[in-house]
Amino acid sequence: METKYKKIVVAIQTAFITSLVCSALPSYASDTELYKAPQTSETTIMFMLDVSGSMNPNNNNYRENRIQSLKNGMIKLLQGDANTDALPDKLVVGLSEFAGSNGRIKLEARALGDKTYIPNAQVFREIQPKIGNAEQAYTKITVKGEYRDRTWGGWSTLSTTQYSYSDGNISTSNLQDNGAKQFEECIEWNSDNTCKDNSWVSTTKRATDFGTVTSNTTSTNYAYSWTATNDGNGTLLQNNSTYPATTSECIEWYGSYCWTTRYYQNLVYTRYNGKKSGTVSLVEYKVYTGTAEDTHRKRMLRAVNLLNADDSTPTGYAFAEVAAYMMGQSTKGLTGSGFSNSNGLTAIQNGNNYIAPSSVTKTKQCNTQGIYFLTDGQPQYYYNKNKSTLQTFMENTLGSKKGSFSCSNSSTLGLLNNYSTNGTMSRPNGWDCIGAYTKALLDPNLNPAGVRIKTAVVGFGSDFNSGTGSDVQDAQKWGTLGEGGWYSGSNDSDVVASVNAFLKKLQKYIPPVTTGSITIPVDNLDTQNIQPWGYFPQFDPAPDAQVTTWVGNLKKYQVVDNIIKDRDNKIVFDAAKGISVDDPNDYWADTSIKKTITKIIQENNVDIEKELEVKVGGALSQFKLGNVNNSERVIYTDRKVSDAGVASSIGSDKALLQVSSADLKANNPANNFSLDTKRGYLAALFGYNVTSAMASNLTTSNNDSANTAFVNFLTQSNATLRQMGAVMHSKPLLITQKGTTQFDAKTGDLSYKDRDDLIVFGTTQGLLHVIRAGDSATDSNAGKEVFTFAPNEMIEKQSKGFLNQENQGRNLEYGVDGPWTAYTEYVTKSGTNATEPVVTVSGGKQWLYGGLRMGGRSYYALDLSDVTATSGKPKIKFRISPDDATAYSPMSYMGQSWSKPTLAWINWQGSRKLVMIVGGGYDPIYENIGTPTSSSIDKGAGVYIFDAETGSVLWWAGANATADKVTETNVSNMKRSVVSQIKAVDRNTDGLVDHLYFGDLGGQLWRVDLDSSKQAGNTVNLAKRITRILNQSNASDVPRFYSTPTFTIHNNGGSLFAVLTIGSGNLSSPMSEANKNDALYVIYDKDVTRRNLSVLKDSELNSVDINSMTTGSKQLVKNTDGNTATSLSLGGWYYPLGSKKRVLNDNIAIDSDLYVSIFNANIDIDDVDCYGGVRGESKANQFCLPYGQCTMLSGNTIVVKNRPNEIALGKGNIGISFGGKDKSRGLVLNFPTTEPLTNYTSKTKFISQRWYER
Incomplete structure (x- = not known):
């Protein structure tokens, strides 16, 4: 019989603080400025x-x-x-x-892409066909009279004959445009800086794109159509020497002898001053002169063409x-x-x-x-x-x-x-x-x-x-x-x-900086335990490389005595350099997969190159290349292709489509991927080293030469591309599909064997990877890829990032870079041993939720309930797409999807409902160092609750909300982006969330009190009250809160109160000179623990708009040394970090100790060698909660003790990592320290917990 394993479900949901203790994900933003590129091997x-x-x-x-x-x-x-x-x-x-007799230097050496400039050159022109009216005066003289062709005989009458004709000037009027205006720019110039013939090319640019320019307008290609003439009245001309009354002319010659002469008499001449009218068509050229942009590549081409032997x-x-x-x-x-x-x-x-x-x-x-x-x-x-x-x-x-x-x-x-x-x-x-x-x-x-x-x-x-x-x-x-x-x-x-x-x-391979922070997961099957494994996301910063994606890897290490070590028991970080060693042997490494790096070392004071063969290691080393014995990477997508080759998303609640290399070569009517114009880029995901030219030339045709070349290229010999995107901000997530229960009667310990653990993470390449974690240190399948999800929007937006970096585009993309989370319901089944039941998601639920951070605005929900390490097909539950939202709808106000989803239960319209809670997101305006204007409202200003089953918006709040209804709440001061995970708190152990906490980028900390009654979402608003408990928005340097607040409950003489801690720091520009005075903020929330909170009036609240600029009960007191007590009668305390020091990561609170990573931007690098460098450094600082002073019992007296010394974490932005073995946990470091470390031991107890985090 199958039963729901509810106890584990509850354990997973209620152990959120435990998972926080173990997290170590730096809350990076667009923090690429933290990395100085290695000097590129030019x-x-x-x-x-x-x-x-x-x-x-x-x-x-x-x-x-x-x-x-x-x-x-x-x-x-x-x-x-x-x-x-x-x-x-x-x-x-x-x-x-x-x-x-010699050699000659014709053109200096420069990068082919370098731009040069030609002043006073023709750069741009506008071509406008025109049509209008035309008039032209003319003069016509006619003659009448008599003639004969001999000297005798009679005279005949001479009919009117034109004697002469001349046109005058043409005048035009009422010129109108006759067709679309054309725009052209010049690409090659004569020596006088005029544009060469045939060097004008069509362009989408306009004159303003060429800077300061002058213009000259000329018209050519005149064509006239005369439709009417008017000779006017003629004027008689007689007895004029120009027009003689009589004359003669020879009309027939015999050699030089005139055979016949014609004679005229009584000639009368008449002048007509006439006018003709009609239409004119012409082409008007407006040529702009300015500074022309040339490239060294073009100069080389011109110089090569001039070579003469x-x-x-x-x-x-x-x-x-x-x-x-x-x-x-x-x-x-x-x-x-x-x-x-x-x-x-x-x-x-x-x-x-x-x-x-x-x-x-x-x-x-x-x-x-x-x-x-x-x-x-x-x-x-x-x-x-x-x-x-x-x-x-x-x-x-x-x-x-x-x-x-x-x-x-x-x-x-x-x-x-x-x-x-x-x-x-x-x-x-x-x-x-x-x-x-x-x-x-x-x-x-x-x-x-x-x-x-x-x-x-x-x-x-x-x-x-x-x-x-x-x-x-x-x-x-x-x-x-x-x-x-x-x-x-x-x-x-x-x-x-x-x-x-x-x-x-x-070519010289110069190993770039490898950096990152380790993640140590809680055991999903027993949340009292922390696994002894750490997952180290790595990426190679390349800020100057002009590529679509940075590359990286994910490696598995063991935590031994609070230090990260590889399977050779070696420390994997170089303490002096603060970066990973060159050749660690991680637990996922296929040691047969190697790469050669070139290092620069000094011998006898001379730099020499030395080649080293090192392991690729990590999940990257396990990637399959090409198709060997019908085995290749398993890639799923939500992309579908029509019979006409048009791509779109498959929609919600559907099985993902699998892409195979065979389907890219020959048409499979079930998916039509062979008609996909992006198939060349998709082929690169299977390891085929497709060039950008080959990929971009493909159309929907299967019969043209480009497709033939592509199909012929997909051979095993061309499957040489081993590449993974950077694992920058997407924290590796452990999900467990099954395990067999073991109980030790002697110790009372419960454990699990035959586990199916998977690691989920996104990369800047635009992919979500699912990797086998491994059942043991010797599991040969550890690190192998189960499948990869390639979202349609990533294929459309940044598929160039699938190619080798040398073939990518120039714009850096961030892909699937957000943190993901999982909702799991296990069921138990009978195992082979009656005393060892199997816990599994088969028949239960395994749902993943996550966003893209700077990769976009979407959130995705995937169903992995049927997926194991060896079988099953994932489904897409839904995609939340603010880009496709209608104007002024709730989702249209969302920003980039930075907020890690919080999954929780609420009471909605009388029923328990699983929801996904996220912040509104990030507004790219913060990429600029300045502060938004006070009247503006950011993208992402607010908080959202979605149905975790369907993705529909249930409720939201923010300054853009238009009314207080059951589904939205207007908060006029909630105008700044909310980018962190939302803290959810259950106050009464009913399994429903009662309070939400979050900070924003405007120096404010908010609490949302939710209504858990049956009327919530029906007749009453889901939010009973939204309170701004911290308001530093008027400070001289407005702090920005990118991280999640910690929430702890404390007892003061039998009376409970809550403490919220949060650190500030400009994560968008962590090295900037602006906002130098960041701090750690500790706020006393004395209202949330009050039993009658739901009926209190706003005027009866204590913890509202606490700030450092006021006095009295709402004052936030400066704790200068970080070890001075602040009375509960005040609003809380703050610790000033010092100039250019910042808190950029989540804090960790455990047993009244608060661990904070403080980033020091004063530690910079003046010069960079071939290896580049990481800017700044991070150190772990410890504070004492709740009052900000560390004490100890000396005999029967409580005395003040010194705050522990700070501990170096490493270069760059490194977060706090907690880990250990079994129920013991402590600070985990990349390299050893001489400072004492505290280990904390959790005990399994059944106690009533009225306050716990969701």
């Missing part, structure tokens, strides 16, 4: 390209148009095409060329020329120099020296740099054949290190015998100098830049493909010696392949 490539005569088809034996192939390859790299990804914006690239191949001089530029040296005045070719180009040289690329001179140990040297033949030195000249040239480019250089320095080049003698130096044709110089560039001690400069060599053309001479062999050795590689080729594809191969050799 890569600089200088292209030195051969433009000698043999690059032309007429000047090589193979008739190869090498210069055009080179251009085509470079253009592919810079622009990209269907088969080639463009070089990334962050790659630093410059261009140089060589031919004749001619003359010889001065290899050694060219190599040293480009190196001189990279090192900031000079070749000015030297024989073989190309320095003067860049005269006047201030980005390249200053008149005396080259200006080295900034990427080479800054953070040298982090960056890589190389020379890509492409040549189509052996070195030729027609102009400077003396080896001593080349040596002198190379020496001078090495500046202060010139004394260490000699062409005779040993290398692998110049050791052969069969060198060319065509225009060359004496044996070995300068190769010994090139070899020695290559080695100098690789040794930071031998070149003035103090960096390693690698060299890649490309032999371009069939001469190298078939050549066996010494020059060819040394060219091949040169690439190997330079550590950039040797490549041969003869077409544009070879150029692309060689550059990409060189880039891989230049």
Whole structure:
């Protein structure tokens, strides 16, 4: 027989304070400013390209148009095409060329995405077709008279004939627009800054987008349609020398002889001054001149297109020329120099020296740099054949290190015998100098830049493909010696392949900062116990990386003697650095999954790179890549796709749809995912390393070339992408699906075996993960993914984050970043042993609720009642979507879904109802450091209660509420965002919530008293009263409350009172100079414990608008040292934290001790190395409740004792973590401390509890 296991249900619901004790989630906001990015490993490539005569088809034996192939390859790299990804914006690239006697720097090295500006350039134009009226005056002269074609005979009458005609000026009027206005911007300019022909492109921008501009309007393409003419009255013209009365003309010639003459007489001329009218159509161009924005990528494209081949191949001089530029040296005045070719180009040289690329001179140990040297033949030195000249040239480019250089320095080049003698130096044709110089560039001690400069060599053309001479062999050795590689080729594809191969050799993986706070869960099956396991969410901050999502991992460790340790019993945090060690061995790690990191270490005062192979570890190491033996990641979504390829959400109370890689390739009518335009991004979730170009090119068609390329790409060899989003703010949640009961008769202890524990957490990638926790330290299935939920709105909004970071977009998204919670009802079933029943959610309930934080405004409810570690399908109960709410509806006022849902029971319309209680949310206005105006109302101002079954709004309160009805309460001062979890309190053990507590971002703390009568929600408002118990909104620095208040009950001479504690801190800008004076606030609530509270008038309340600016019973007293008692007759006390110190996390109260993590923003980092850094530091402080003074019993006397010393928690924002083993719990640290730690032991007792948290 199956029965409801109600005792455990109650235990779970009533043990909320226990779970709080164990939580350690930092309440981060948009706190990315806490992380200074590691100096990104910038890569600089200088292209030195051969433009000698043999690059032309007429000047090589193979008739190869090498210069055009080179251009085509470079253009592919810079622009990209269907088969080639463009070089990334962050790659630093410059261009140089060589031919004749020297090498020349043509374009300085800059990031391809860098913008440059052209003043006084045509930037934008508006094109408006117009139509209007037109008039034009004209003059017409006609002639009448008589004629004959001989000198005799009669005269014939001459009909009216036009003698002359001339048009006058055209006037236009009433011009009207004739069609839509077009807008175009210029993308390329002539030398005079006018826009090039065919360089105007359509744009959505407007003139105001181009800053300060001037305009000039011209009209072209005039076309006239004359519909009426009026000659007017003619004027007779006679006896005028211009219009003779008689005349003659030859009308027929015979050679030069006039055969027939026509004679005229009595000619009469008439002038008409007429006018014609009609319509005119024209195009009006309004061209704006301002500052044009160009990119280095466009400049490179233009420079490549201008490459022109001619003359010889001065290899050694060219190599040293480009190196001189990279090192900031000079070749000015030297024989073989190309320095003067860049005269006047201030980005390249200053008149005396080259200006080295900034990427080479800054953070040298982090960056890589190389020379890509492409040549189509052996070195030729027609102009400077003396080896001593080349040596002198190379020496001078090495500046202060010139004394260490000699062409005779040993290398692998110049050791052969069969060198060319065509225009060359004496044996070995300068190769010994090139070899020695290559080695100098690789040794930071031998070149003035103090960096390693690698060299890649490309032999371009069939001469190298078939050549066996010494020059060819040394060219091949040169690439190997330079550590950039040797490549041969003869077409544009070879150029692309060689550059990409060189880039891989230049890549350097610099391990980023790994940080986070551990979460130690309460045992769901026995809430008196804390599990000995901690779940450590990790993420790699990359604030400067311009990616869609940061990446991370989740790892499992054990808590041993209050310290986090791995399965090798090693401490996992570096106490000196305050971050995780490089290679911990966590309990979820698949130790066969490795990655290579490059660390910079110093040996003999020189930075050197050292590669280390380390474990990926955590849940990430357990991810399945691709499809092996029909096994792949299990991914569910609430996204459905129509037959036409249109995507939407499936709605409420439905089974989620499973996405498979097979369904992305071939159409499955049950889901149509093969028609989904986002299928390329979804494929990346299965590990296929899809590029952004491939993913974005897919349409709803299954038959086009883009889809064919995509389907062919989904092979196991391309399943190389192992990536998880950052686990930043979504606290790992333990849910338990079943366990077998064990009872030890000797000790009386109850325990559970054969457990099915799962860990739930969201990531910034936009996914919710469900992972097997593991039944023991040796469980081989621990860390394996059960399933992942990909919400439709995340797929629509930020699917680029599914791709490799290198292929993502530039806007950082936060995904599923909110904390989640669970409601569970277990049932008991008979086990294999009659004395060991099985507790399970099968037949019961397992519901998850959570939001997105800065990922959006939605809340989701999922049903996992049928899910186990090996089977079952999740359902979606509902989605709350304020984005889709109608204007002025309750949900339309909600902000981002920051508040962790509180699940509780209320009496609603006469029945018990499970509800989800959340704060209104976060208003992004707080991303700005300033304070909102007093008259404004924030997004998220208020508190909401939803039906936990359906997601419908039952009740809400706030300044935007329009009336006091049974379903809403207007509170005029509740104008600020409420972002924390709502504290729910049951005062009488009836299982129904009676009071809610929460703070807001305007320095206010609220209490809501709920009505538990049968009339609540029917005829009376659910809220009996809403009281502002703390009001610091008028303080000079208004505090912001992001965290959940703690609630404790205390006894004062037999009279009970409540204490609320909450800390303030600007979590949106934790490092800011503003709001320096934050505090820990401890408020006495002397009303909530009064038996007659429900019938008291507002004027009879004691704890209302307590503040630090008043005196008397509502005064909040400063407790300067944190150890001075404050009388209960006052309103409470506050502890000033000090300048730029803040409380950014929930506090923990246990046994009258209050633990508070205080973040110190004064501890900053001035400089950052390759590893980046975490700003600020956190320390645990302990205070004594309720009065703010620590005491102890000395004999029969109570005496004051010192407050315990603060304890370092680590760098950055680290919350308080409590954990232990069995019923013992205490502060858990990332690394050891010399301070004494208190352990607290809970005892299982059956006592009447009138006050407990929900």
